[in-house]
Amino acid sequence: MGKSRGHRVVDQWLESKNWVWASFQKKAAAAYLAGASGMVNAPTGSGKTYALWLPILIRHINAPKTRKGLQVLWVTPLRALSKDLHRNMELACLEMNLQWEVGIRTGDTHSQDRLRQKKRMPDTLIITPESLHQLFSQKNASTTFKNVHTVVIDEWHELMGTKRGTQMELALSRLRAINPLLQTWGISATIGNLDQARQVLIGPQANLEDTVLIKASHKKRLKVRTILPQKIETLPWSGYMGIKLVDQVVEVVQQHRTTLVFTNTRSQTEIWYRTILERYPEFAGIMALHHGSLDREIRDWVEDALHQERLKLVICTSSLDLGVDFRPVEAVVQVGSPKSIARFVQRAGRSGHQPGATSTIYFCPTNALELIEAVSLRDGVERNVLEDRPPVMQAYDVLAQWMLTLAVGDGFQERTLYEEVKRTFAYQLMSRTEWEWLIGYVSTGSSSLQVYDEYKKVELVDGVYQVLSRKVALRHRLSMGTIVSESSLKVKLQQGRYLGQVEESFVTRLKPGDVFFFGGMSVEFLRLHEMTVMVKKATAKKGMLVRWAGGRMPLSSQLSAFIRQRLAEAQANPSKEKEFTKLAPLLELQARRSLIPDANTLLIEQGETREGYHIFIYPFEGRLVHEGMAILLAYRLSRLSPITFTVAMNDYGFELLSDQYVDVAALLEEHALFSTDHLVDDIYQSVNATEMARRKFREIAAISGLMFQGYPGKYQKARHLQASASLLFTVMSKYEDRNLLIQQAYQEVLTYQVEEQRMRVALTRIAAQQIRIMKIAKPTPLAFPIMVDRLREQLTSEKLEDRIDKMLQQYSHEN
């Protein structure tokens, strides 16, 4: 069999580049050219883009030469990725002398380019999910997409677990309705539920066996090393900044060409940067920091400098998790718990980007107990355990937005769209009643809002649901997408550049003259000018640290399981791992004052201090489950006899504090405190559920179009937004029985706030475990950090220090 002209062109091109087409790339190409859909699973830097890009070109070369407009959509979750991709794709076309135009359509595409695209679409469009939806909100959208035969979704693992993934599912279903032969391909890093990822991509009714999974065979070698502290505290309380080990981290940095130091929070990057600069002034100029609140220009500069090998060290948050390959990076340091094995591996992969090179990651614990995590991470990496990314199900806010998007564009027919939506993974279980509620919602704003005209958005004309009002259409286009951010203020040097963003709550505490540390420099607050925080460079070195109110990631269940297994082993066999040896004094104290739980034991500690009566429980299930369990237990105990608790938790356990003594042992004999019966009811009955749902509702209201977030550039106060979301929540809960969006808020509390599924599994495990209740005279090493955490919420930092000092004096001696 002779090769087609397309194959020959590509072969010649590969030859001229002196480049081998790897076997996984060949497999992907063959499957694609045979008309299949599927997924490519390969690490970054392995050339997975070309695995699909080259066959797309082959197909084009062999196809008849008629103008067809848009034919290929290449979806990327990151704008930053699109430029690199564009360059590589165009270069390939150019070198092969092909007439094939690649365009970019993202938020920063110039308006003239957009207009040009509108008139004449390029053959391939690199696009974000949000911009794709923008295209669907234009008139003639179905004409735009009528010749699209291929959609490639890059970093699908990253999108799938989020509402952006749901957006993608909806768009795919629409594209398949336009062209039933559409070929869908995902590109994904390795995750636990790889098959499910593929199913979500192709839709629930499609047969998984008809699609292809292409795996790159070469495995990335990964070395994990722990940075060990000289000595540890037996009562670990010292925060989670890890700065104590800075000298040892700098030692690592000095041994490598370029190092990335990953931290868990933005303020942590700032403090590490400042500390290193103070102690090692020679790093000035060859060290940078990178996090999500720094101005885009600054971040771009850092990324460029990394490429050009001008930096020895970059301190960053997950803002550098993904995307661009930084070849010069030789080593990665993870400061503090990465919370999941998959994230740890992902970050490790930022180093050693050459094919065949080994990635090296150093784990720097910020707290004595994290030494157990170090061993557990190594376990996870060795056994190749990776967490799942469960897809988002039944997010009605996203669906409502999609209905409006289509109504703003070409309009939709109710029956057809219903069938189409049911063919997505996310909405496969949606009932006809629920759908009808949504139709009502977009046309009248639901029964509780019927009297208000502004919620009547969609009108039915000749069987087609459409948005006729220009104002409604404009407002909708301005507020598309599923990312709802805190409202923030820009920070600008008085006569100079923008530094980045801080949150409103931080600024309200500032007085003119106050010094804070931001973007790697000391700045003095001057004034608030047109919603911009004006600052100048400060002479004073010390200053406040900016704080952002971000999300709190819990420890993954996979990592938790390893920790539960390893804890008892650390005591039984302290010389087995060097981390265990270090931990020995702490574990001895734990064993002396209480006991060290093994994997079959649930430890409960009870004690009394001047603060009151403490109950500590250690399921080792991550802080969200602990929050849920604390609420649950507090509720169940209070039903037995009136009592109130203050709750606190961390990733290992939680505390119930009260001014009354509770005989836990006796109560456990008679009552199933840890039972899964009536679990959801009991959580909803507890005081916090409504408040939690109310907070969740803010995001739902924004996505579903209930709440206009304001015109771009125009500032809207966070308090105002919160207030109107809260008002809507009250009205809708009160006057409507079955409001889908309110129900969704409660559902999200269960799924994401208290991790109901995981809690059930944990409770079931506890039911089979032996429960050991220990009376303690003094707080144990496991209890102490939870107590400190509770105080941290109540006290200012100076007061907290005094308090901790006293506590340490009181509790650290013998027994």
Add this chain to the structure above:
DNA sequence: GACCTGCTGCGGTATG
């Protein structure tokens, strides 16, 4: 003198 908690991502006003 030691200590500072809490990720990321996108989009956007303008016609016949």
